[in-house]
Amino acid sequence: MTALLSCRDLVVEYATADGPLRAVDRVSLDIEHGQTLALVGESGCGKSTLARAIMGLTRVTSGSIKLEGRELVGLSAREFKPHRPSIQMVFQNPYGSLNPRLSVGRIVEEPMLIQKIGTSETRRKRVLDLLDRVGLASAAATQYPHQFSGGQRQRVAIARALALNPKLIVCDEPVSALDVSVQAQVLNLLVELQKDLGISYLFISHDLAVVRHIAHATAVMYLGRMAARSTSREFWKRPAHPYVQALKEATPSMEAIRAGISGHPILEGEIPSALNPPPGCRFSPRCRYGIDICRRTDPPLRQLNDRSWVACHRVTVAADGTVEPPEPLTVQG
């Protein structure tokens, strides 16, 4: 079965005063039907640009994005419109992404109005169904966004995203603005909707705890490049790529507290500017396993086994197929 959405060698460049900035650099990924792909990375890694490219909101420099085999790159706005119902989006900030002057009912109805679907009667019924679906009372339809809490607003945003029966919802940090107790409600809702409706999610997040919970597959980006990709939920257990290891170690986890572990090695330095990326592997200046080749040649994303890909010169695969993370360098002198 082919993937719902696949990107191949996607490049997005922005023109800046200091020359072209390659925000996304030859990235490939697949999102399977009814599954969640988590896209993880720190600021400036290109994850939001990639999401915008998939939404058709930014010009793709080269590469391809295929939705069920149909090419989306190079389409004009008019040609893209029939594809829009299939890909919808939920934004990070539920305060900024809902028009404060429209009633909730109108907000949820709007995608159907734009796509000219149904009569006002059928749309009204659909709005009430959707609100019920996301756990809001039908009275919500006549209320305005300011009357709702952050978690409830995010439910409205999800109802709006569902209005056109999408195949894929791009969720850009959908729970980062929410309190922990409310975050769990929204995550549970997303998982439940996926089970019932078979929707796929591209779930962008920097919160590893959330990602580990919700994702079937994971892609980690660093400075515009794909560092590692895996379709296994075991991905975070024993990460092979040094950056993925560092991300895991940098995240305080309750697991570690229960086990009484403290004091992880701390990744030094910061993410370099994408305008002037370091030569060779982009992570090499911060990598504790870096050797000469890492500073000279950019490692390609290579397949390790049927479920994982990694862009690192130092990751090896043993004869029995187990993936070996890099060995620490022996300190000389």
Place this chain on the structure above:
Amino acid sequence: MKPILEVRDLSIEAGPKAHPIPLVQDVSFSVAEGSTLAIVGESGCGKSVTAMALMRILPEPAVRISEGEIRFCDEDLVAAPERRMQEIRGNIISMIFQDPIASLNPIQTIGDQIIEVIRTHQSISKREARKRAIALLQSVRLPDAEKRINYYPHRLSGGMCQRVMIAMAMAGSPRVIIADEPTTALDTTVQAQVMALLRKAQTETGTAIILITHNLATAAESAKDVAVMYAGRIIEYGPVREVFIAPAHPYTQGLLGAIPDNADGDGEIAKLTEISGNVPRPGTLPQGCAFEPRCKSAQPQCRQQRPELTMSGARKVACFFPNAELAAQ
């Protein structure tokens, strides 16, 4: 160890004096030299207002301390005159804010801003102050400190700005640092760097840290004690490991259950424990326990009476029916 800062029955209110809205009620905690107390809670629980009260930087008279004491050594800061508070701020108690970029003056170089802090509290020459500023920036491991001291904040990343803020907070060798969500605006790997830096500063100078955060895992990693706040009150307070491994209050239990954890494995995605409903807004608190409307184990008593924070082993809990396991111990 003897507490260096002790807060007793602190209450903070807002709005007109005739009909005040309580924001924080009867909050008591203390922090000892060289140790860290984490105050955790969700938005609107009163944790940031409490931090501002400790520095006496509440937007008075709109928001004000209505009752209680903030004792530093033998002094009550609630009663201290503004002149004395100016000596204390930055010198004895200093603060690190959530948004490092917004906390720095954009039209002054970072060097000038640190020098200003140093010269406010110590009568030394500009040249001396500059040397000290560079040393401070080096101690927070800002790369190229000698060059970057002449930079304006916009040329630094968020992580670097937070290093500058920490350098500034350390400038007066404070006895207490209040860090209000110091890593929330930063990237994961930079968060770990900043927390490590705070711990390093703490071991070197013996300063006490009050860490205010919504992230339970961050609190668990850095603090010795934790105070969990809900709707303006502390509802559970005790040693961090104990509280997080065996939470006694249903709210603490709910918070910990709501964090996705140990979710690896190819099976079905498990359902997270939810706390139903929303955090109540100040001024709309129920008569009994503030958590009662959202509580799974609420009893009729919880609706009528508000549970006091009472000692239970090494910790304090404000609940009539705390975790059964704990009661058995």
